[in-house]
Structure formats: structure tokens, C-alpha cells
Amino acid sequence: MEYRELGSTGIKVSEIAFGAEFLVERPYDDTEELIKACEKAGINFVDCWMSEPDVRSHLGKAIKPNRENWVIQGHIGATWQNNQYVRTREMDKVIPAFEDFMERFQIDTLDFGMIHYVDQIEDYNEIMEGPFIEYVRKLKEEGTIAHIGLSTHNPDIGLLAAKNPEIELLMFSINPAYDMFGSMPDIEEYRKDDAYDGEMFGLNPVRAEIYELCEKNGTALTVMKGFAGGNLLADETSPFGVALTPIQCIHYCLEQKGVDSIFVGVKTVDELEESLKYCNATEAEKDYAEILKNAPKHSFEGQCTYCGHCAPCTSEIDIAMVTKLFDLAKNHDEVPASIQEHYNNLKFNATDCIACGDCEPRCPFSVHIVDVMLDAQDLFGF
Template identity: 25%
Template sequence: METRILGKTGLEVSLIGFGGIPIQRCNQWEVDEIVENLFLEGVNFIDTARAYTNSEEMIGEALKKWGRDHFFLATKTPQLSYDAVMADVQTSLNELQTETIDLYQFHNAKTMAAYETIMSPNSGYAALQKCQELGLIKHIGITSHSYEVLDRALDEEKFETIQFPYNIVENKGAALFAKAKLKNVGVIIMKPLAGGAFMNADYALRWVAENQDISVIIPGMDSVKQVLENTKVGNDFIPLSHDERKIFEADANALGKTFCRRCGYCSPCPQGIDIPMQFIVEGYYRRYDLEEWALDRYRSFSANASDCVQCGECEPRCPYNLPIRDMLKKTRELFDPLI
């Protein structure tokens, strides 16, 4: 597996890391198999978060079998205040069943106001500094979907890593990563597959990996099959050929800008709708000529877009500010006449 240095942390991390969001859908035995195959394929960087329900717990249990020492562990807190951050660190240590966490990050600092709260005296950042002093964590990072927040974080030079979305249709981070490289700040890439929206994951990961300013790519994976497919990029990295690039660009152009990244932050829906899955099946129907498969899947859902009551609880949670209610309406208009 190709490795790169995670900025000033000095950690030599695998080019392909593991994003722990989707294992919330898995059983423990499935996570055990995933972690085993991460080890076998040379992946040494695991990213999870307090917000990913039981992700930390299942990763911690799997590492009892396959070895804590083989991996750098990164997790995150959405909390801002000193006491809440301290409590989250202790919970993460317990769930991951470890004495120290390699990288602890502030999770999705959405606004400049949130950032300023984190950095104010005796607040969240001070808590992580204290955890460093106690040996509970080794390094401090920050994640955000806001370019402006991370740009300021780089200017203030308080963080050792940043984490930001980056793929062919969300590529404004390139300038941010170049700045981070100059400041020796590690760059962690989330959403490299745009939440599974791309037809060809191999092309998507290789496109991201071509950027030498990034340190590690963390696609979310919930199966051994995905681990084996995604790690090929790091184990035998080859830049995209001219023809491959043209194919991938056409896929990206068809996708556009307003699409679901499957982050799951919109959940839970009061009506029980799996919102990301609605948009996945719609995409397969419209773009990938899999009409029959998509319609069958839509019919199989216990709740679907037709059950949306337009309450709007999902929309404030979306980091991309997507018009989810309007998108669900379009999904309903596509499928309902076919049922």
C-alpha cells in the first residue's frame, strides 16, 4: 500500500484509509471481517466519530481480535465546550477500547461562530490540549464542509490535520490542500466517492489520489468487497488514462451539483424513510439504465418518498443544504406512476 505522511503528525498513513460511517448498518461479525481485510490489504488509518452511533464500539471490538497496534485511530466530537469535549474523549476511549487515540478531531465545524466557540478560552480546543497532556490523545484535527472555516484554521496554525470533502464535482478544496501542504498540515479526504454517486469508484479514487497535496482518502466501506475494490487504488496506483478521464468526466457531468452524498446526517426521518436510499435508487433509474432494479428496490422499502409529509426536519441537518423535500417530491413523481 502506498503511504504518505500525515503532515506534522509524522504518521505514515496508507493512501486509502477507512471511513467508519456506513458500518452502522453492519453486524459485529461483518465489521470483524472488514477490519481483518483492512489489515491484510495494508490499510492502517481508521476514521470514525462519536456521531456514528455504534461505529466506535464495533471498531473497538474488532480491534480486540485483529490488533490495535496495526492501526492509527481517528475519531471526532461534535461538541464545542470544554466539559462536553472531555466527556466525549472518555467515551471514545471506552468504546474503542484503547488507552490513547491517535487523532481526535472536531466534527463538522459548520460556521465561523462554531469555530470561534471551539477556540475561545477554556473551551473545546483547550479540552483537547488537556487530553494531549494526559496522554489520552496524540494529535488534534478539525473537519468541516466549510472552506472558510478550514482556511481560518490553517491561518491560525492550531491544528495538525484538516478533513474536507473532495471529488471531481466538489473540487474547490484543491487550493486549501495546497495551503495545508505549505504549512505541513495533514489532509484527510472525505466524500471521495460523493457518497457512492459515481458509477466507477476506481476512477473516482484515482482522480483524488493524483493530488499530491492530500495525505489519506477515507471512503466509507461496509463490506469486504468494497475494501478489496477500494484498496486496489493504494496497492497499485496508476493515474487515470486519457480515455478513463473522459469517461469519468462524463459521469460527473451527468451527476451535476445537487445530489445526495449519503452522509446520513439527515436521519432519522420521523416517517421512517431512508432518505439517502431514495436518491440512490432514483440515480440508478435515471442515469445508469437500471430501471427494473431501481423500481424493485423502491417497492421494497417499508417507507419511501411517497410517505414524506414535508415536515422539513431533515433539511437543517444536511451539511450541503440540499432541498431534500423537493428532491423527495421528484423521486415520488418518478416512481409512483410506475407502481
Template identity: 30%
Template sequence: MRTAMLGKTGLEVSRIGMGGIPLQRPSVEEAVRVVHRALDLGVTFFDTAAGYGESEERFGRALVGRRGSVIIATKSGRRTEEEAAAELERSLQRLKTDYLDIWQLHNVSNAETYDQVLGPGGAMAAARKALQAGKIRHIGLSSHNLDIAIEAVKSGLFETIQFPFNYVTREPADTLIPLAAERDVGFIGMKPFAGGMLGRADLSIKYVLQFDSVIPDPGIETVEEIEEIVGLVEDGDWILSPAELEEIEARRSELGTQFCRQCGYCQPCPQEIRISMAMITEAMWKLWPREIFMEWMGGVIETARTCLKCGECESRCPYELPIRERIGESIAFFDRVAAEG
């Protein structure tokens, strides 16, 4: 497996990582088999989060006896020092390790949250103490908001930044990726397949691998998926042909007016609707186990039903998405799934 350095962390990771959201869906035995296959194929970088259901436990079980040869990254979405520190202890237990290679402040996607995690009593204080105590080796941040991610990289406080990057969400290519490379901050590219929206895996993988400093970490659920992706990485022929570039452009213009980047620029909503969540109901259905989907999305959809159709959100969305229409579709999708039992 090809490898690459992850910014200033000094960590040498496989050229592609394995993301852990979908690992919750198969049986425990199957999840362990998928991770073992990834290891056999040379994948050494595993990224999960405390909030991904049983994902951490499953990685922990699968990586027993392999700790010394893998890089483990996880995340905490807790915002206060106390809560984040407690969550870190749980992550260490679940992952069956006494240290994490990278611990990331999870989904810091608006200014208020950024200020909170970095302010007095915020999660960053827990990260600093954990670093001193040797419980974590590097501090990272994940975000869906380009402005916040850029600020985080400029702050010099983080050694890695995790951000969505694919040929539809390609805005980071002009700003965030070169900036991170210049500051030697490792760039972990989440959602290389845009949450399963892009179709052909080869185009998605080739596109992101053109960027030397990007380490993509696609979410993997099956042995077949990891085999296909590693095959594409090892092939080494990442140059996109004119026909492939044309196909990418066609797909991009088709999805460009539908695809929510989860950047949060459309907020706030007078009804406190979590717009970006309400926009990705179908993608969530594909990624998460039914029980968790119903619990999480049930609340989001209930609030979405109160939409006033005022259009304030649409005037703020930089991608001009038809948010009101998409929310209506999300509600209909949720109701259909709920009715199926």
C-alpha cells in the first residue's frame, strides 16, 4: 500500500484511510472481517467518532493485537472540557487502547461552537490535558464550514483538519487544501463519494487522489468496497481522461443544485430547523442503522414539519439549493420509511 505523511503529525499513514460510520451497520462479526480485510490490504489509518454508534467498539475488537501498526483517529462532539474528557475515556475503553493517535473536535461548523470549544472550559482544554498526559498524540478538528476550517488551520492549534472533499464539494481545492499544505496541517478528506451520491467509485477516488496532501477516508461497510477502493489506489493511474472529466462535470452540474454541503450558512432558521440534517435524510438512511436513524431523524423531521416556507434560508445558501422543496421531500421520505416499519 502506498503511504503518505499526514502533515506535521509525522504520522505515516496509508494513502487512503477507512472511515467508520458505516461500520455500525453489518453484524459485529462482519464488521471485524471488514477491518481485517482492510488491514490485510495495507490500510493502516482508521477514523471513527464517539458519536458513531458501535463503530468504536467494533474497531477496538478488530484491532486487538495490531495497535502498534495502525493509526487510530476518533472524534468528540462534546463541547465542554468535562464532557469531552469523559468521552475521551470512553473512546479509549471502546477502542481498547491507552492512547489515540489523533483526537478531533468533531463537527465544529459554526462560529459559536468554535468559540465555545476554544474558550474557557471548552473541549480544547480537555484535548491539551490529554496531550500532556499522553492519552492522545495529536489534536485535530473536523468541520463542514469552510470559513471555520480555514480559521482553524490559521490558528496553528490543530495538526489535522478533516473536511468534506469530492468532485462536487470541491471548494476546498482552491482555499483550504493549499492553505493546510502550506501550514503543514494534515488534510483528511471525508466523504470522497459525497455520502454515496456520486456513483462510479473510480472517478471519485481518482479525483481526490490528484491532491497529494489529501488523505481520503471513505466510509466502508463491506469487504468488496475496501477491495475495490484499495485496488484503485494501488493501480496508481489517477489521471482522469477527457471522457472521465466530462462525466465528472456532467454529474457535478446535475448534483450541484441538489447537493447539501452541510456548511450551515443557511442558518439560523426562525423555527430552529436543523436544515442541513433535514436535507440529507436519504443519505442518513443509507449510512445509519434503522434504530439510530429513526431516533435522530425523528426529531429533525418533527421540527422540519413546522417550516414556514419563508425562504430566508435559501437567500443565504451559497449553492442556491431549493431548501423548502428538499425539506418537503425529506419529510415524505421519512414518512415512507417509518410506514414500512
């Protein structure tokens, strides 16, 4: 197992982490078996957003013997009402639900207190301007939580969180399918039958900006939905028309800038073992580029994913950055001032391209990089 540091926190966690959502309504023995399998494999990071009482109690009991080895993400705003999960910002519900979490996990300090499931701008603003964030700040000041995190599926919220110095960890849904989308205020949009009917190709530049901001700002970035709810693992349900393996999905996520760890949601030890095969996988087994490049639907052929494999550039251009700024700007009637300024501040830009073409054979998606540099020159000027 390899380990990465979570942003600027100084905390090291396993690249593969345990997402415990499938332990709801399962007996304690199942939880204990999976926790022991995680510990044996070197997994030291767990996320629990679930509010169902037993799953919290079971996880707390299973982790307790080796608590010092575990890093825990726990969610604030996930409540249990009338025997069902409810996401809420009502403080008379939020506070007792979080206190219940701490009691059932049998801990005094939670590593990451996650502002739970923020997918609408209005919700984000309400949280950041009201009693919810005041409560979270109080928890941190008192030492009940060590760090503040936030979970979202919406790139617009992800950008706000990545820019907010109070948010030390962003938990975001990342996979090759979701990464084609821009703003998405409701995760159910990803699951609609016609969601992938339009023309979408490659990594959306807004998402690329999130990943880069997290890396630049030292915001920890953890992954949920890495398999797109399992849809990427079968030809019939994959929006690309072809399945990827768990190894390929995990590698895609861990290759994105800023990403520190991916939570895998598994029901059994056998399913966990499928994901753990990543630890000993060959480069050929990890390679997802050939599949995405040649996919019968939504091929990434010719589309930059800002992966940086084209480097090094003879003229020292950050090709991925220039391409991302070009993609962000090209669909506007006029280049937005903020993007133009970012481009102007680059030490080397598209005008420095000598069209040598050395970068193009290294691109896994066969992007015509020299042509992109020429187009960027025309768009941004000299």
C-alpha cells in the first residue's frame, strides 16, 4: 500500500481508503471482518457519512482496538429521523446527530469533520453565513474535530471549497464519466438515462481547475464515486459503451492533480480484494487511456485531460495549463479577464511554441498539441 499526505495537514493516508456505506443494516461481524481486512492490507482511512445508528456503533467498535492507526472522516449534517437518513442544516437536529456520531464511534476527536453533501450554491452560502459554520468552527476550536472538510458532487461548489482556506479537505465525486460534466447541482442528473446523450469529450476544464487549485492551495482532495456507482464496471451501463476495471478507475482518480486518496465502497472482503489488486498491478493493467481513447461512445480521442504526460516541453511551456485555459476561454464571446490574466502571467505560453512536435507522441489521447498552441495564440494574442 502506498501513502499520500492529505493536502497541508501533515496526515498520511492510504491511497485506497474504505467507504463504509454498504455496511448499513448489516450485522457487526460483517463490519469487523472488513475492518480487519482493511488493516491487514494497510488501509488506514475511513469515511462514514451514514446516520443509521448501528453502522456508526459497529464501525466504532471495530476500529477501537487500533484507533490510533485510523484517520476518520465523519459528517456533520447527516441525521437519523423517523428511522431514516435526512440531510439537514437545522441545528436542533445537526448537533445531537453529530454528538451521537462521536459517542457511537467512541472518540473524543474526529480527524475530519465533514460539512455534509453540499450541492447547491444557496445551501453553501447559507452554511457559510449562518449558525452551521459557527458550530463547525466551535468544534474545531474546542478540539472536537481536528480539520474541517466538505463533500460535494457539484463542480461549482468544489471550486468555492478549493478557494476557501477554512476548508482543509474536499471530498468530490471523480471518475472518467462524471469528469465530462460541468456544473451539476443534483447528483441524480448523472444517473438519468439521457445524461450522456449529448456531445461530451474529455475532462471538463472546470473540474481540472478544482484539482489544480487543491494541489496549489494545499487542500486535501479525496474521491468518492470512483466507479460511478458501479456503472463503469460493465459494458451495458458504462457511458463509454465499454467497461473499465476497478484498477483502471482507481488509477484514473489517483492520477488527477491534487488527489490524495480514493474511497472504495465495498460489501465484502472479496470486493475489497478486487480494489486492492491495484497495489500490485502492472502499468498495462492500470492503463485506462487506450480504452477511453477508443471507446465507442464519448471517446477521449483528441481531447486533452490535462494529465501532463506531454511534458517536458522543449520551450518549457506548461502545455496542460495553456490547453486548460484555452478550453475554459474558447466558448466565450470574449476571453474572460480572469482567464486572460492567468494566461498572461504564465512564464511561457503558446507564443513560445516552436512546433517541434516532441510532445505529441507522449500524449495518451493523441491530441494535436501544436495545433492547440496555434489556436491559443490566436485566441489570447501575443
